[in-house]
Amino acid sequence: MDRTEITKLQDYLRRKFGNDTIKLQPNMRRKEMVEVMIGDEQIGTLYKDVDEGETSYTVTISILDIDLDEA
Numbered sequence: 001m002d003r004t005e006i007t008k009l010q011d012y013l014r015r016k017f018g019n020d021t022i023k024l025q026p027n028m029r030r031k032e033m034v035e036v037m038i039g040d041e042q043i044g045t046l047y048k049d050v051d052e053g054e055t056s057y058t059v060t061i062s063i064l065d066i067d068l069d070e071a
Contacts, residue, residue, distance in 0.1 A: 001048055006034055009046065009057065
């Protein structure tokens, strides 16, 4: 993903979730994936998939069981 695409996705996620601290950081090893951050904490990943000329994006959010105790 290029910088323009990442910026569009970041803006979309910020609007959708009402959270201006969401950041997307490129992964230098995997060009089709970025890290989803809230502040300084990585909460998941976002993957790009192009199939038969159609592009889709998948967000995976990881929640550790130890983080549930903080709630």
